[in-house]
Amino acid sequence: MRKPYMRIPYTDVLAAPTIIPKSAxxxxxxxxxxxxxxxAPSSLSPSSSGTRPYTAVLTGAGISVASGLADYRGTKGTYRVNKTFRPIYYHEFLNNHEARKRYWxxxxxxxxxxxxAKPNASHFAIKHLNDLGLVRGVITQNVDSFHSHAHPALQTIELHGYLRSCVCISCHEELPRDGFQNELARLNPAWDVFLQEILASGALDTENPDERRARGMKTNPDGDVDLPGAPYTTFRYPACPRCLTNPPLTANGTRATVEVDSDGAWAPTSSAGILKPAxxxxxxxxxxSVKAAAEEMINDADRLLIVGTSLATYSAWRLAKLAKDQKKPIAIVNIGGVRGEDVLFVDLDPNQQGNQGIRVEISTDELLPTLVEQFRSSNVQTTREAPNYVVKTQGASVFKDMLS
Structure with a gap:
């Protein structure tokens, strides 16, 4: 019997927020x-040295919308305009050759x-807030690597990984996605011609989902394009080159099988060497290690700034709840509702002006750069260095030219 698919959380419209304070x-x-x-001085760890409080930032897909990428639950998010969208599940990718063809x-x-796509004003505003000594670390749910590109010196934990690399399920070797893309083009010349035609038509240049649908495609988050009627079964993808050269040991101590066709495409007779997005x-x-580093960042922070996310995924919600349980002030900047925000703002003094908590519904690419300019005009100085949260990953965890 086929394993049932997990439920995608919070695909319906969340309740409208209550703006805090009203002046916001x-x-x-x-x-x-x-x-x-x-x-505002922290009540949890007051400092006599005059150093500024340590603020951690938690971001989601909403911060990248201004870069032309789709989000999930915004007003034009995939779960709103493409009701049939269902992301691929790990066990499906792991066990189904045809599903992998379709995905790749x-x-x-x-x-x-x-x-x-490039980082937008919101990503660079976070860099500038770090330069001003106001932000000390970022946890992002996004897989677009925009944070690392915009502020490479600011500690960033990529909670859900990154699309700039592929990783082997068997040996955990990482490969740059650019090189993998070139291999896909080589193995699928007809698809490559089709891609060049799409690029030449400008169909991928528009950010308007209605225009893209009119041209026969649905654009979903994380670089996924749905082409109704496309012959996905003809698509081929390469095997892990490391496993191909040196097949890994299986759990019972025997060598796995990694086979390819005459062009180097992964063969379904293989039992290892499958590459997946990282x-x-x-x-x-x-x-x-990633979970532990994210929790440590929350534990060390005096407060948490949440930007561009509905907190619909539990991995993000639990970090916000961790900060709340530690009685740390929370600010949320997001268009549309947020999961459990009433819990995060319970018992706030109605007369407080932002030091205890904030809920704002203004676009980040408008709000954050304006905030930076206000601080700059006030001559805020950097006063504290950021701690370093080490996340141990396999292979090349950072590529300098990831999105150049």
Whole structure:
């Protein structure tokens, strides 16, 4: 019997937020409240040295919308406009050759959009807040690597992995996604011609989901493009080169089988050497080292700034709840509702001006750069160095030219 698919959480519209404080409904009021939030002395670890409080930032897909990428639960998010969308599940990718063909074919078409996209004003605003000594670490659910590109010196924990690499399920070797894309093009010349035609038509240049659907495609988050009627079964993908050269040992101590066809495409007679995106898929566990580093960042922070996420995934929600349980102030900047935000803001003083908590519904690419300019005009100085949270990963964890 086939394993039932996990339920995708919170695909319906979440309740509208209550803006906190009321003055934060306007841009000027929201900026003033965030200024208060970021500089107010911490009641948990008051400092006599005058150092600024340590603020951690937790981000989601909403922060990358201004870069032209799709989100999940926004007003034009995939779960709103594409009701049939279902992301691939880890056990499905692991066990089903045809499912992998479909995944890599769609990713092959969608990668061009992700590869061309760049960090936006919100990502660079977070860099500038770090430069000003106001932000000391970022935890992101996003897999686009925009944070690492915009602020490489600021500690960033990629909670759900990253699309800039592929990783072997068997030996855990990492390979750059650019090189993998070239291999997909070589193994699938007809698909490569099709991709070049799509690029030439400009169908992937528009950020409007209605225009893309009119051209016969649905664009989903994380570089996934749905092409109705496409012959996915013809698609081929390469084997892990390391496993091909040196097949790994199986659990019973025998050598796994890694075979390829005459062109080098992975053969279904193989029992190892499958490459997957270096992201955490639905049904796959987050690495323990990543979870531990994220929790440590929350534990060390005086407060938490949440940007561009509905906290619908439990991995993100639990970090916000951890900060709440530790009685740390929380600020949320997000268009649309947020999972359990009433719990995060319970018992707030209605007269507080942002030091205890904030809920703002203004676009991040408008709000955060304005906030930076306000701080700069106030001559805020850097006063504290960031701690280093080490996340141990396999292979080449950072590629300098990841999105250049």
């Amino acid at each position: 409904k306007a841009l000027s009021g929201a900026v003033a409240a965030l200024q208060e939030f970021l500089v 074919a769609r990713s092959f078409i969608g990668w061009s959009t992700l590869h061309k 992201v955490v898929m639905f049904g796959e566990s987050i690495q323990h």
